[in-house]
Amino acid sequence: MNTIKDVAKEANVSIATVSRVINGKDKVKKETREKIQRAIEKLNYVPDQAARTMKINRTRTIGMVVPLLSNEYWAKLAEIIQRALIKKGYTLIISTTNYERESDNPCLTTLLERKVDGLIIGTLFKGEEAEKEKYIQMFIDQRIPLVSFSHINNNITSISGDNLRSSMEAVEYLIRLGHQKIAFIGSISTGMDRELGYRNALMLNDIAVDETLILSDKHEHVYFFSQYGYQCAKELVLSNKEFDAIFCSNDLIAIGAIKALEEMGLDVPSDKVVVGFDDIDMAGLYRPALTTVKQPIEEMANAAIDVLIEQIENPVENYVQKKIIFPMQLMIRESCGGQKKT
């Protein structure tokens, strides 16, 4: 492994000058610079990040914690962030919690040891908070900037879609289509706002909220959303409750529900109607194509990065932590029959 010393020797200069060329901020005579560049090229020299880190006390590494990568939403978010960060000279370390406890799966601990310059939190669930909040606090104590994609508390900037408003819109769309008996299938892991929006929409439209039509998993983490949606939809049909639409708190749940409905001989959208949330790639590809709410995931990712990098590169005492809420868009496709089924 060649070091800065080897380059200096090769180019007949001091290591300081080589360092200057590498970092390109100090002035170096053109000839010298070119000589050094040739030496770097020749020796295939690559600067050692660890050594650099020690000096400048910045790792140019960002950590990100998500539950899974096999969920398209998190995968996309991670991918966009990784790519944007590399352009800014940062490296992203992605840690997946798999809904496990920190002691079984030391995500945050590792990130702390690696001295990340910033931390992006995908989501933290109620059940884990007690334990994880302790670690979050350590990041705060060490003045490591944080951003979260779900609201944790007012001391951490959060980025999210306008879940409350969008689910209201989605449900009102269902109501406008003439549906009154609208069920809800959701999970705590998709946040409470989507359920609240559903409730609000019903109330604002003078439709009584029927609690037996609300299948909402408040206690356990849902590991396989589609399966959860599948089961809930079956339960709903089997219970003989009357309903003509289902609002699902994410697309995977919606797809599972449609699968169950069709298996039971109920056509979507002619017999029952369903809407999802998130607009994953498969939403448009599924049959019927899913009517769903699209999160502006790219914009959200960029907002997170901007906030984080800003705090890292221009740290100020008492940075004001804000809530950044993005509007979302209802994507009308086939699963509600609002549009002709092709």
Next chain:
Amino acid sequence: MNTIKDVAKEANVSIATVSRVINGKDKVKKETREKIQRAIEKLNYVPDQAARTMKINRTRTIGMVVPLLSNEYWAKLAEIIQRALIKKGYTLIISTTNYERESDNPCLTTLLERKVDGLIIGTLFKGEEAEKEKYIQMFIDQRIPLVSFSHINNNITSISGDNLRSSMEAVEYLIRLGHQKIAFIGSISTGMDRELGYRNALMLNDIAVDETLILSDKHEHVYFFSQYGYQCAKELVLSNKEFDAIFCSNDLIAIGAIKALEEMGLDVPSDKVVVGFDDIDMAGLYRPALTTVKQPIEEMANAAIDVLIEQIENPVENYVQKKIIFPMQLMIRESCGGQKKT
């Protein structure tokens, strides 16, 4: 940020002793150890990886390069590997190439700078090879162990499914079902073996290979597989070529193809039959559920890790680089009508 010095001072010992306690290999008197542990606790001391790296010249970091994370196959692979590595005390850095050139998106360079202890390569395409192979060579020159999920050359251990054999099996299954006019939709990015297997199966069964039934993208990277499958299937139908089955080189292509077929009024599986490859989560959820080939992704991930860690922790001169090939399983579901459509 507290350092080992602060801990030493707090505990009234030398930094060497603190180091011993942290690394736990040298003997330290119980009292002293406890005293130090208390100091560590009190100061919330976390060892600095960068400094440690400099000394021991190992980062306990592994790099992984994949094209995308929004493709479920890569996302799953990355997720499994990340989780397995953290259990072994390693951190994974995932870099997505997005099919871009190394100069536009410095994946490998970053990993080199970060001095990863090992590198996992998802896939490298023909078009990129010229440029990327230079970097791969740098890893080899620096004796950084490599493993790849696609065959690069004989100097790099590769892990893969038995694509040739499995696609033969899939196509022979189609033949056994009575289909003779079988089309192929594939892309170079899914490897050539799947197309070869298709050709072999036809030849072994005395079916003439009709090149006009083979839609195979040999030149460009396919960014959106499902869209590619959709377009190819439309072309196929519009061309008025006779065919009754399509073998697709991955599930996304298959789903796109089914979507196109159904849009054109052709039912799957009663009019046309299709089989995919990979068995993504959506395969079982799609309507019709996809008959496809399942990769033993978990086993493959573990094999990659084992090979890599072995080379890292017990380096030997001239480690024998092998090809590890896993059997795959044909998952018979609905899209070929081999089973009743529920």
Next chain:
DNA sequence: CTGAAAGCGCTAACAG
């Protein structure tokens, strides 16, 4: 514009 030299925090001899 360039060089010399002081460390960053840690580990690993080596000496006690």
Next chain:
DNA sequence: CTGTTAGCGCTTTCAG
């Protein structure tokens, strides 16, 4: 068992 010390490769004063 414990302390002293020499760097790992780099950035950054400070002199020239």
